[in-house]
Amino acid sequence: xxxxxxxxxxxxxxxxxxxxxxxxxxxxxxxxxxxxxxxxxxxxxxxxxxxxxxxxxxxxxxxxxxxxxxxxxxxxxxxxxxxxxxxxxxxxxxxxxxxxxxxxxxxxxxxxxx
Amino acid sequence: xxxxxxxxxxxxxxxxxxxxxxxxxxxxxxxxxxxxxxxxxxxxxxxxxxxxxxxxxxxxxxxxxxxxxxxxxxxxxxxxxxxxxxxxxxxxxxxxxxxxxxxxxxxxxxxxxxxxxxxxxxxxxxxxxxxxxxxxxxxxxxxxxxxxxxxxxxxxxxxxxxxxxxxxxxxxxxxxxxxxxxxxxxxxxxxxxxxxxxxxxxxxxxxxxxxxxxxxxxxxxxxxxxxxxxxxxxxxxxxxxxxxxxxxxxxxxxxxxxxxxxxxxxxxxxxxxxxxxxxxxxxxxxxxxxxxxxxxxxxxxxxxxxxxxxxxxxxxxxxxxxxxxxxxxxxxxxxxxxxxxxxxxxxxxxxxxxxxxxxxxxxxxxxxxxxxxxxxxxxxxxxxxxxxxxxxxxxxxxxxxxxxxxxxxxxxxxxxxxxxxxxxxxxxxxxxxxxxxxxxxxxxxxxxxxxxxxxxxxxxxxxxxxxxxxxxxxxxxxxxxxxxxxxxxxxxxxxxxxxxxxxxxxxxxxx
Numbered sequence: 001x002x003x004x005x006x007x008x009x010x011x012x013x014x015x016x017x018x019x020x021x022x023x024x025x026x027x028x029x030x031x032x033x034x035x036x037x038x039x040x041x042x043x044x045x046x047x048x049x050x051x052x053x054x055x056x057x058x059x060x061x062x063x064x065x066x067x068x069x070x071x072x073x074x075x076x077x078x079x080x081x082x083x084x085x086x087x088x089x090x091x092x093x094x095x096x097x098x099x100x101x102x103x104x105x106x107x108x109x110x111x112x113x114x
Numbered sequence: 115x116x117x118x119x120x121x122x123x124x125x126x127x128x129x130x131x132x133x134x135x136x137x138x139x140x141x142x143x144x145x146x147x148x149x150x151x152x153x154x155x156x157x158x159x160x161x162x163x164x165x166x167x168x169x170x171x172x173x174x175x176x177x178x179x180x181x182x183x184x185x186x187x188x189x190x191x192x193x194x195x196x197x198x199x200x201x202x203x204x205x206x207x208x209x210x211x212x213x214x215x216x217x218x219x220x221x222x223x224x225x226x227x228x229x230x231x232x233x234x235x236x237x238x239x240x241x242x243x244x245x246x247x248x249x250x251x252x253x254x255x256x257x258x259x260x261x262x263x264x265x266x267x268x269x270x271x272x273x274x275x276x277x278x279x280x281x282x283x284x285x286x287x288x289x290x291x292x293x294x295x296x297x298x299x300x301x302x303x304x305x306x307x308x309x310x311x312x313x314x315x316x317x318x319x320x321x322x323x324x325x326x327x328x329x330x331x332x333x334x335x336x337x338x339x340x341x342x343x344x345x346x347x348x349x350x351x352x353x354x355x356x357x358x359x360x361x362x363x364x365x366x367x368x369x370x371x372x373x374x375x376x377x378x379x380x381x382x383x384x385x386x387x388x389x390x391x392x393x394x395x396x397x398x399x400x401x402x403x404x405x406x407x408x409x410x411x412x413x414x415x416x417x418x419x420x421x422x423x424x425x426x427x428x429x430x431x432x433x434x435x436x437x438x439x440x441x442x443x444x445x446x447x448x449x450x451x452x453x454x455x456x457x458x459x460x461x462x463x464x465x466x467x468x469x470x471x472x473x474x475x476x477x478x479x480x481x482x483x484x485x486x487x488x489x490x491x492x493x494x495x496x497x498x499x500x501x502x503x504x505x506x507x508x509x510x511x512x513x514x515x516x517x518x519x520x521x522x523x524x525x526x527x528x529x530x531x532x533x534x535x536x537x538x539x540x541x542x543x544x545x546x547x548x549x550x551x552x553x554x555x556x557x558x559x560x561x562x563x564x565x566x567x568x569x570x571x572x573x574x575x576x577x578x579x580x581x582x583x584x585x586x587x588x589x590x591x592x593x594x595x596x597x598x599x600x601x602x603x604x605x606x607x608x609x610x611x612x613x614x615x616x617x618x619x620x621x622x623x624x625x
Contacts, residue, residue, distance in 0.1 A: 014623070021611035030618060041203050045356075048196045052189070052352045055338035056345030062337050067319040068326055072185060072338055079192050080390055083199060087386045090202055094379060101619040109621055 015109040023108055029100050036093045044086060051075055118434055119261065122441035130279065130448065133290045137283030144481045147284035148215040148460050149370040154289060156377040160384025162289045163368045165296035167194065167359075167389055169450040170252060170420075170443055171512065173299060176393075177426075178419025180400020181412055184335035186342050187400055191393035193355025198389060200360045202382045208531045208617035210369045210378035216457075217366050217523065218465045221530050224613045227538040228470050233545040235465035237522045238363040240549065241515050242458035243496060245362070246451055248511035250500035253447040256420060260440040265504050273497035276452045280459065280489045285371060288452045295445040300388065302435075302442045303395045306423070309430040310402035321401060328405045335404070347580050351513075354584035358516030361523030364450075364457040375620040402426050455492050463488035506571060510561035513582045517556060520584050521591035522548030529595050531617050534610050540599030547594025548587060555583030 020026055054061055054075070061072035145151050154162065172194065179187030213220030218234035250269055257268035279287045314321040322336065329335045342348040359365060369378045403412060403422035406429045415421035424443065428436035463484040468476045476484065526544040529536040556562065558578040564570035580586070615621060 015621075017612035017615045018608055020615050026615065026619075030614075033618065037203055041200075044196065044199045044203075048192070048356060049349065049352065051192065052348045053345075055185075056342075056348050068323040068336070069319065070336060073322075073336070076185075076188055076192055079196060080394060083195055083386060083390055086199055087202065087383055091379065091383055094207070098376065104615075105619055105621045109615070109619075 020104065020108045023104075025100075025104055025108065029097065029104060032097055032100070036089075040086060040089070044082060047082060048079065051079065116433060116437065118437040119440060122437045123261065123444060126441050126445045126448075127275065129294065130275070130287075130291050130445070133294065134279050134283040134287040137287035137290060140286055141282070141284045143478060144215075144464070144485055146286060147482060147485050148456070148464065149367070150285040150289050152371060152373050154371045154377075154381075156372060156380030157384050158289070158293060159368060159372045159377065159381035161296045161388065162292040162371070163365065163381055163385040164388040164392070165292035165299075165446075165449055166365055166368060166453050167385070168296060168299055168392055168446065169249065170256060170447045171249070172392075172396075173303075173446055174256065174420045174423050174443060175418070176396045177399040177403060178412065178416075178422040179341075180396060181403035181407070181422040181426075182409055182419045183341040184329070184331065184400075184404075185338045186340050188397060189338075189342065189348070189352065190355065191396050193352050194359060195386075195390055195393050197356045197359030198382065198386045200356060201365075202379075202386065204531075205360050205366075205527060206369055206378045206382050207375040207620070209366060209527070210372065210375045211617050211620045211622075212531075212613065213370055215367075215370060215464050216460050217363055217527070218461065218469075221526055221541060222469075223616070224530050224536075224609060225538050225541060227541075230538050230541045231465050231469055233542050234523075234526070235461040235470075237518065237545050237549050238461040238465075239458055241361075241518050241523070242363055242454050242461070243492070243499075244511045244518070245364075245515035246454040246458070246492075246496045247499050247503060248515065249447065249451050249454065250496055251503055251506070251511075252420075253451070254500060254504065255416075256447070257444065259416060259421060260424065260443065266501055269497060269500050269504075272447055272451060273493060273500070275448050276455055277490060277493040279448070279452045280455045280493070281486055284485075285456060288449070288456055289371060291445075291452060292449040295442065295449045296388070298442045299446060300392065302427075302439050303392060303399065305435065306402065306427055306430065306439070307395045307398035310398045310406075310426075313402075313406070313430075321398075325401045325405055329409060344579070346585060347582070350580045350585035351582045353588060354513065354516045354520050354582045357520035357524050357584070357588060359519070361519030361527065362515070363461070363519070363523070364453040366523075367453075367457045367460065399423050399426060402430070406430060451496075455489055455496070458492040459485060459488035462492065510556060510559075510571065513561055514552065514556045517552040517582055517584050517587055518549055520548075521552045521587040522546075524588070525591040525595050529599075530613070533599075534607060534614075535599055535605055536595070536610075537599050537602055537604040537606070539602040539604065540595045543598025544591055544595025547598075548591030551587040551590040551594075552583065555580075555587055559583060 062070050065071045065074050141147055176190050209220055212223040218231045221234050222231050253272050254265045254269040258265050326333050372378050403426040407425045412419055412422045424439050427439040467484045468481050522545050526541055555578050560576040561581050562571045563574045563576040567573050
């Protein structure tokens with residue numbers, strides 16, 4: 001249970017992480033992860049901050065949308081819908097990459113040990 | 115205090131003690147103590163995470179804020195919810211892959227530097243203690259209201275209970291108390307929301323139409339701007355909410371209680387669903403309280419609106435529902451403060467004592483003893499501080515805790531995982547700049563200074579205009595880390611390759 005055994009100089013038996021990190025499999029995996037994490041993160045942050053920005057600087061969201069429910073409430077509810085949808089998308093995308101991560105561990109790291 | 119209230123109150127106390135008894139039997143190693151041995155399932159941990167989140171402040175505070183301020187109260191619900199996307203997309207899995215017990219473990223997986231560990235521990239301890247004083251003072255006031263007992267007795271009861279859970283049952287007891295309470299709380303929320311909706315024949319449109327007329331604000335109640343009138347202040351608050359969550363130590367610690375990144379992922383997913391549903395229900399509670407209790411009565415019971423939910427329960431469900439909601443509110447307080455004690459204690463015992471003072475050479479027995487002493491120390495310290503701060507307006511402590519978490523912890527977490535050039539001096543400057551700037555700006559803000567006597571801590575004009583300085587202090591935290599990194603030539607691409615591979619694939623070396 002000693003978590004501090006890691007040294008910068010590589011002792012024998014320690015995987016060559018630089019080699020793994022530079023392998024085309026790992027680079028491909030990272031590329032795929034970035035490709036969904038970065039755009040979605042930008043999207044939800046923009047969508048989120050649009051709400052206080054719109055309510056602070058404009059009043060157009062106060063117009064009624066459905067009966068007495070105004071657009072600002074619909075925008076607020078849309079934040080909930082977005083959260084649930086992105087949650088589902090994240091699980092799907094991250095789950096799809098799990099196999100590739102396991103493969104990298106098995107072929108690139110696991111084989112190099114012992 | 116009625117007999118029903120007493121019986122339910124005692125039932126909660128008894129139930130949590132039984133949980134602690136069983137948990138104590140399974141708490142044998144420091145791993146059990148800090149992280150329940152990493153043995154919680156994704157769903158269990160997800161419920162526990164939502165439990166950590168659904169503090170008395172969210173449950174009673176947001177219901178009250180919506181009841182009194184309409185749409186502006188709902189801002190909190192949205193901010194806390196979207197925060198989960200930040201945790202899910204950027205933090206949860208790499209954190210689980212790199213860390214062991216504490217935030218400092220995770221950052222130090224890249225650095226092995228005592229000054230980095232020390233800074234991270236300092237920020238964890240500061241945030242946990244400030245946040246806990248706010249919770250305890252709020253809890254004392256609330257229990258005083260709910261059960262009609264003196265403030266100091268109320269604080270002592272909560273303090274003694276949280277100490278017992280953590281001291282004997284560690285993270286296993288804390289998690290199961292949290293899970294039990296989260297389930298009870300959801301049941302309570304669903305029942306009240308159902309009763310509110312029933313009054314409107316289950317028509318949400320009717321609810322909006324009627325609420326428009328019942329409050330003293332009229333149509334403005336349903337529009338933003340009732341409470342938050344300054345644009346930058348609103349945006350700054352929203353920034354603190356969405357980023358602060360991803361840096362609160364007692365929330366981060368929850369990702370070490372599962373086996374691997376996949377369970378960490380599934381726990382964020384269950385937590386997101388539970389919290390999402392919960393925050394939608396806060397709307398029914400808030401509107402219901404505005405309509406069926408009325409703002410005059412809510413403010414008379416507590417100016418902050420904290421009694422809105424229990425009073426609504428009484429109005430719609432009678433004495434039993436009031437007693438049930440009060441007991442659940444009590445359980446909520448207990449579970450959240452226990453989690454805070456644990457995160458503070460882990461930074462003291464694991465980071466400062468075990469890794470820095472003993473250089474990682476402490477025996478298992480010494481570590482366990484240190485963990486328990488630290489838990490006791492953190493509890494006693496917070497109880498004493500809470501007893502002396504009864505008459506202080508502690509709202510600023512909550513904003514301070516969120517702001518510190520967003521400014522001091524989040525930049526260093528993101529840099530550690532994603533920035534190749536990042537180094538030890540950058541890690542130290544990121545944490546310290548964030549921590550100090552949050553502290554300095556809050557202490558100059560309207561949360562601390564108000565020209566109206568009693569409205570804030572001191573009487574006077576605030577030098578800094580924003581209640582919550584996240585808009586300035588978060589960029590400063592990032593900037594501090596950036597400048598600190600560039601000022602030092604040190605850089606270790608080999609070590610970063612290791613961190614990058616581990617953080618993203620979940621590979622662990624067998625120790």
